[in-house]
Amino acid sequence: MIRALRVRLRRPSRVLPAAALALALSCAGAFAAQPAAAAGGAADLPDPGVARTAAVPAPTASDRELRERVVAAAEDRAVPETPKRTPFVIGGTETSISGAPWMVQLAYYDATTEDSYFCGGTLVAPNKVLTAAHCVAGLDWAENGAVVAGATGLYDGTSGTVAGVWSQWNHTRYNGETYQHDIAVLTLDRPLDQPWLRLAAAGDTPSYTPGRTGTVYGWGLTSGAEDADLSATLRKASLPLVDDATCDSAAKSVFGQDYFVEGSMVCAGTPATGADEGTTTPCNGDSGGPLVVGNKVVGIVSWGVEGCTAQGAYPVFTKVSSYTWAAQPRIDDADRSFDGRADLLARTPSGGLFEQVSQGTSLAQRSFLSHGWQDVSWGLQADLDRDWFQDLVIRDKNDGKLYRSYFDHGAGDYTWMQITSVWGGYTSYAIPGDMTGDARPDLVAVDTDGSVYLYPGKGTGEFYGKVKVVDRSWKGVTVFGHGDLSGDGRADLLVRNGSGVLYLYRGTQQEHTPWSTRIEARTGWNFTSYVANGDMTGDGIADVVTRDSGGRLWLYPGTNRASADLFGARIGLGGGFDQYDLLF
Numbered sequence: 001m002i003r004a005l006r007v008r009l010r011r012p013s014r015v016l017p018a019a020a021l022a023l024a025l026s027c028a029g030a031f032a033a034q035p036a037a038a039a040g041g042a043a044d045l046p047d048p049g050v051a052r053t054a055a056v057p058a059p060t061a062s063d064r065e066l067r068e069r070v071v072a073a074a075e076d077r078a079v080p081e082t083p084k085r086t087p088f089v090i091g092g093t094e095t096s097i098s099g100a101p102w103m104v105q106l107a108y109y110d111a112t113t114e115d116s117y118f119c120g121g122t123l124v125a126p127n128k129v130l131t132a133a134h135c136v137a138g139l140d141w142a143e144n145g146a147v148v149a150g151a152t153g154l155y156d157g158t159s160g161t162v163a164g165v166w167s168q169w170n171h172t173r174y175n176g177e178t179y180q181h182d183i184a185v186l187t188l189d190r191p192l193d194q195p196w197l198r199l200a201a202a203g204d205t206p207s208y209t210p211g212r213t214g215t216v217y218g219w220g221l222t223s224g225a226e227d228a229d230l231s232a233t234l235r236k237a238s239l240p241l242v243d244d245a246t247c248d249s250a251a252k253s254v255f256g257q258d259y260f261v262e263g264s265m266v267c268a269g270t271p272a273t274g275a276d277e278g279t280t281t282p283c284n285g286d287s288g289g290p291l292v293v294g295n296k297v298v299g300i301v302s303w304g305v306e307g308c309t310a311q312g313a314y315p316v317f318t319k320v321s322s323y324t325w326a327a328q329p330r331i332d333d334a335d336r337s338f339d340g341r342a343d344l345l346a347r348t349p350s351g352g353l354f355e356q357v358s359q360g361t362s363l364a365q366r367s368f369l370s371h372g373w374q375d376v377s378w379g380l381q382a383d384l385d386r387d388w389f390q391d392l393v394i395r396d397k398n399d400g401k402l403y404r405s406y407f408d409h410g411a412g413d414y415t416w417m418q419i420t421s422v423w424g425g426y427t428s429y430a431i432p433g434d435m436t437g438d439a440r441p442d443l444v445a446v447d448t449d450g451s452v453y454l455y456p457g458k459g460t461g462e463f464y465g466k467v468k469v470v471d472r473s474w475k476g477v478t479v480f481g482h483g484d485l486s487g488d489g490r491a492d493l494l495v496r497n498g499s500g501v502l503y504l505y506r507g508t509q510q511e512h513t514p515w516s517t518r519i520e521a522r523t524g525w526n527f528t529s530y531v532a533n534g535d536m537t538g539d540g541i542a543d544v545v546t547r548d549s550g551g552r553l554w555l556y557p558g559t560n561r562a563s564a565d566l567f568g569a570r571i572g573l574g575g576g577f578d579q580y581d582l583l584f
Contacts, residue, residue, distance in 0.1 A: 240270070
């Protein structure tokens with residue numbers, strides 16, 4: 001009986017309580033395009049729209065269809081005898097979306113089965129929503145889901161931007177009986193012009209210090225009564241973090257069994273009183289929403305007791321820092337073919353640019369993109385504005401300047417902008433990801449004297465002023481890497497010295513000391529090219545591609561081990577790649 005109660009509690013809150021919610025979606029907006037900087041010699045640059053041949057994603061449904069899904073969910077007000085699947089904020093206070101602009105509403109309606117659900121979520125990139133696996137698993141969100149951002153109320157009829165869902169991911173080991181590994185990421189079919197939050201990093205123990213205050217947000221039920229409705233307005237509540245031993249003891253006392261899993265879960269708040277009065281907790285409808293500490297998502301509303309107010313109970317959250325390693329690659333998975341796998345670009349000496357799409361452990365047949373790339377000194381793929389459209393960063397050998405090809409959402413096409421904040425005369429460049437902890441990709445550059453500079457990204461294609469992080473000791477090295485190689489959720493850097501020794505520098509996300517002590521990963525790395533575009537295989541782990549002197553390409557699949565076992569057994573991707581003089 002206790003197990004059944006808990007199963008019923010954790011289901012996403014069934015239906016929205018008012019058809020008027022449809023009005024809140026009437027102001028669907030478009031992602032604001034950033035102005036392009038004057039490109040100087042842009043007229044001599046190659047075609048910026050090489051990604052036109054890729055499958056640029058169209059909306060999964062029209063705005064009208066998305067709104068109709070929410071309307072259908074809102075009109076289906078039949079609440080079962082007990083609330084299903086998600087929690088809410090009882091005892092909190094009303095707030096506005098301006099105070100939590102990254103909060104989104106997740107509405108699901110299946111016209112065939114008439115199933116409808118409501119969850120909360122957190123925007124963690126312009127087109128990525130972090131939520132609970134129990135809101136996602138077993139449901140087809142691309143076919144039946146809608147996401148609402150920028151709305152304080154469920155029925156205010158004056159604000160809100162709607163988006164569809166392009167793809168969904170939930171932890172492969174999510175357990176619907178125990179609620180372990182209760183984490184998911186939805187990829188939207190368009191970027192949203194809203195601020196976003198970053199995830200707590202692995203090892204971020206200070207954010208979980210018992211007694212530290214976190215804030216939970218949601219539109220969930222505001223009463224434990226069976227006939228309660230969702231809140232018409234976004235609410236928030238302050239909850240103190242609770243130590244694991246207390247959480248474990250409370251769970252055993254309330255349920256008679258040990259449902260709390262240390263390391264996977266965290267609880268917060270004060271013991272429920274047995275009634276609405278004196279209880280502050282999330283409840284049904286709040287599932288998937290964030291527990292925020294220090295402008296980071298440290299928890300995801302996961303489960304609690306039926307009715308949410310049973311005496312002695314605490315609300316339980318997914319402990320985000322334990323899963324950042326798995327979720328962050330799904331947030332940073334920009335690629336040219338929009339399938340979650342990084343792809344390869346290759347340039348011939350005559351300036352022809354070709355693409356080979358990754359198929360996991362092989363490459364698809366090459367596709368010709370365009371002519372005119374012969375004056376590009378080097379190139380990197382990186383989503384600098386985190387809009388899901390892969391940017392190309394290149395150096396023009398004629399003027400020595402850096403340029404970025406990016407998707408202009410206002411014009412609906414690709415264009416060039418000059419990157420004016422980074423000098424074009426360094427010997428090696430890398431864009432490994434977020435090195436400073438602000439969720440924006442940063443750039444690393446090596447000078448001729450061996451000094452290394454970190455350029456913190458602005459998220460616009462430009463960078464803040466350089467920070468010197470190594471003084472004249474990296475002379476002659478090659479830097480590369482993209483994403484998390486060590487399995488802690490932080491982007492790392494690979495450094496190859498002149499003797500062919502490869503080192504892993506694990507990211508710390510500290511601007512002035514961006515790496516921890518280096519780890520020797522491989523010797524004998526005397527290749528003619530090194531490409532690190534992220535996850536080539538689709539398993540969520542960053543990989544590396546190399547080319548040997550015979551023109552053969554090798555895939556080194558990442559293992560998430562910060563050791564000499566950094567890569568698994570290499571996989572041959574074919575020969576003949578010596579016909580290209582640039583791979584990126």
